[in-house]
Amino acid sequence: MDESRESESSSILKVLIIGNSLVGKSCILLRFCDNEFVEDIGTTIGVDFRFASLTIQEEPVKLQIWDTAGQERFRTITSTYYRNADAIMIVYDITDKDSFAQVKNWFREISNNAPSNVTTILVGNKIDLENKRVISSDEGKSLAKSLRSPFIEVSAKMGDNIETAFSALTVEALKKIKPSRRRRKTTLVQFSTQPKKKCC
Numbered sequence: 001m002d003e004s005r006e007s008e009s010s011s012i013l014k015v016l017i018i019g020n021s022l023v024g025k026s027c028i029l030l031r032f033c034d035n036e037f038v039e040d041i042g043t044t045i046g047v048d049f050r051f052a053s054l055t056i057q058e059e060p061v062k063l064q065i066w067d068t069a070g071q072e073r074f075r076t077i078t079s080t081y082y083r084n085a086d087a088i089m090i091v092y093d094i095t096d097k098d099s100f101a102q103v104k105n106w107f108r109e110i111s112n113n114a115p116s117n118v119t120t121i122l123v124g125n126k127i128d129l130e131n132k133r134v135i136s137s138d139e140g141k142s143l144a145k146s147l148r149s150p151f152i153e154v155s156a157k158m159g160d161n162i163e164t165a166f167s168a169l170t171v172e173a174l175k176k177i178k179p180s181r182r183r184r185k186t187t188l189v190q191f192s193t194q195p196k197k198k199c200c
């Protein structure tokens with residue numbers, strides 16, 4: 001299917017990835033979209049975005065995923081991008097205490113800038129670095145609970161749980177968007193309930 005026809009027949013969701021600099025936001029996006037990992041990916045300046053297509057229970061969904069800069073000096077550029085966000089992934093690095101300590105501030109940014117019904121997920125990245133872990137899974141879980149957000153740990157490097165994180169976020173966000181924005185397929189084209197993904 002060509003790009004324009006596919007957009008017409010898909011629900012389109014705006015997704016943001018936020019968190020401190022160097023937690024692995026760009027690597028998470030690259031792993032999700034291209035199934036790749038680049039060690040020296042370089043810091044994000046301002047924002048960057050990619051499209052990804054998922055099928056959730058026979059419903060084609062297109063995600064417009066914005067990778068925002070974690071560095072403070074680019075924050076004013078990024079704050080306008082919270083507008084119209086359907087879903088936000090807040091990332092910290094399980095080997096970096098400061099990135100975890102800042103999670104509450106990122107949630108404050110969300111309540112100041114994003115729509116009130118935005119869907120969130122808290123993501124602890126770099127679980128391949130278990131020997132350098134300084135934030136336990138229980139600490140992550142309990143912070144997420146206090147912020148009323150689901151929680152998952154991932155590794156952009158190894159690919160662990162990356163698709164699951166985006167699928168969980170999408171499933172929840174779809175529940176909140178207006179029926180007029182939904183594009184359910186009338187004919188059944190897939191029989192699996194597993195999410196299917198392709199990126200462009």
Ligand SMILES: Nc1nc2c(ncn2[C@@H]2O[C@H](COP(=O)(O)OP(=O)(O)OP(=O)(O)O)[C@@H](O)[C@H]2O)c(=O)[nH]1
Pocket residue numbers: 019020021022023024025026027028038039040041042043044045068069070071125126127128129154155156157158
């Ligand atoms: N071991 C390991 N390293 C990772 C992982 N994800 C990212 N990294 C490394 O962490 C560093 C930062 O990754 P980025 O994806 O650039 O981080 P970012 O959050 O986008 O950073 P900014 O663009 O500055 O906001 C890079 O050196 C990556 O190679 C992971 O899952 N495991």
